Amino acid sequence: MTIEAHLATLEKKHGALEQELHxxxxxxxxxxxxxxxxxxxxxxxxxxxxxxxxxxH
Structure with a gap:
């Protein structure tokens, strides 16, 4: 998995946790x-x- 793909996956999980928290x-x-x-x-x-x-970077 590329770094960009891994970042996208982590950001998606982060967004899901944001919704769960809300x-x-x-x-x-x-x-x-x-x-x-x-x-x-x-x-x-x-x-x-x-x-x-x-x-x-």
């Missing part, structure tokens, strides 16, 4: 721990995306 925030039954988990996963993806972008 849905979780509007659901009053969602636990704070579950929301924190989504945020952590999103941050890890963002870090990986940034790392790939900086290494590809």
């Amino acid at each position: 849905s979780a925030l509007i659901q009053p039954s969602m636990k704070d721990q579950d929301i924190a988990d989504i945020k952590r996963r999103k941050l890890r993806l963002k870090d990986e995306i940034e790392k790939l972008r900086s290494s590809s």
Whole structure:
């Protein structure tokens, strides 16, 4: 897989987590721990995306 394809995949996953987070925030039954988990996963993806972008330049 090329770096560009990998970046596209990671960005797609990041967008999906953004949607999941938005849905979780509007659901009053969602636990704070579950929301924190989504945020952590999103941050890890963002870090990986940034790392790939900086290494590809």
